[in-house]
Amino acid sequence: MKRILVVGGGLIGSRHVDAVLAHPACELVGLADPDMTLRTDVTRFAAMAEVDVHVDGVIIATPTQLHADHAIEAAQRGWHMLIEKPVTETLEQAGALVAAVKTANVRTLVGHHRRYHTHVEKLRQMITNGDLGTPITATMIWAMRKPDAYFQDNWRSTHGSPVMINLVHDVDLLRYLFGDIDEIHALGSRHIRNAGRPESGAIAIRFKTGLTAAISFADTAPSPWGFEAGTGENPNIATTGQDMMWITCASGSVSFPSMTVWSGSEDWSQTPKSRQLPHSKTDPLAAQMDHFIDVLNQKAAPKIPVDDAAQSLAATLRIQELLT
Incomplete structure (x- = not known):
């Protein structure tokens, strides 16, 4: 124990x-x-x-x-x-x-717990193995309406940017799937709550592989699209089961978290065919705890060490800087 x-x-x-x-x-x-x-x-x-x-x-x-x-x-x-x-x-x-x-x-492990979802790992293996050809684009949406009480009389009133609280997860997920980042551009807005922090925006990222990714985000907009809503991983956020990421590759495409694969169209005159890959749900915090115990017992190296997490932090800080 x-x-x-x-x-x-x-x-x-x-x-x-x-x-x-x-x-x-x-x-x-x-x-x-x-x-x-x-x-x-x-x-x-x-x-x-x-x-x-x-x-x-x-x-x-x-x-x-x-x-x-x-x-x-x-x-x-x-x-x-x-x-x-x-x-x-x-x-x-x-x-x-x-x-x-x-x-x-x-021994130190950083809690980017999305890496522990079984369907995230399955998606990463598909991309790494080239099952759909060379990855070309990734598009993500994270949008929800946070309650006003979330920001009141606590540290989030000044440090409550969704970039540092939420999008750091999405940036780390993209890094986990596609590798090192080459360039970042971003536009932001704060026209709903008018607080001193970015609350919505659009981010464009180019990876060293050539893949480009786009993230649309808002913590002021009710929507069914977001990692937590799509996967049902957070008991504080309603589950919708809706996809929130779409990846295009040279031989097909896949949407997440439904793991719907589209393929079979060599040109735009052909109708793509879809199939849904089987995948099991995981409690990511429980899986992370399993890994932490293995790290404590020296049975495994940390999946996300500090220096790796620092690269996700660097990219997220750059986004925050561009939006400020």
């Missing part, structure tokens, strides 16, 4: 608490968060400094601007860790964290 501490009791932190409690190979040490009214059903600490019992691994689920300080503190205590995305707020912090975990010789 691995003894796991969760730091941060917000929306994602509470889900991590539940994931640890549900895992047969884990024991929850407790939850560290200064708000002692959160999750009173588990052992509570106001801060990591108060934890005076043995910890095998820590899950850091605090606001992004606190990730570096908390992760470095965990490293100094010799705790292996799973850090929520984005890995840090700045690239300088990511560099400091890389140095800290290396000095402490602790």
Whole structure:
């Protein structure tokens, strides 16, 4: 049994608490968060400094601007860790964290949990194997209406950009599927809430392979299109089952998450034929926890190490810069 501490009791932190409690190979040490009214059903600490019992691994689920300080503190205590995305707020912090975990010789995994979906892995294998020929374009939509209360009287009122909270997942997913990014362009708007953060926009990305990707996003627009809505991975977001990504290749196309493949048309006069690939649903946080346990037991290397996550952070920060 691995003894796991969760730091941060917000929306994602509470889900991590539940994931640890549900895992047969884990024991929850407790939850560290200064708000002692959160999750009173588990052992509570106001801060990591108060934890005076043995910890095998820590899950850091605090606001992004606190990730570096908390992760470095965990490293100094010799705790292996799973850090929520984005890995840090700045690239300088990511560099400091890389140095800290290396000095402490602790194993570190970053929580880009979408990589653990079985149909994401199936899609990646299709692309890597060239099943549909050379990838040409990818188009994504992430659009939903976040409730106003989501931003009120908390850190999101100033750090609540959907780019850093949500699109960092989509950028990492594209990197996981298509490799290194070559160039980014973006246009943004904030004309609905008129807050000091981008709330909608369009992003164009060119990858070193030549593939181009387009992302349309908004946290002000009710819609059925988005990774969470399409896959049903988040219990706080309604499931629609609608596709939210479309990939075109030289010999066919595929839409996700339905895994509908279109092929059989050599020119525009022919009607493409469709088939739906079988795929199973996965609880990504549970699969991520399985992997974290393997990392703690030194049975696996981290699927998303800090330096890899830092590349997704760099691309997302560039998008944020272009939209500001």
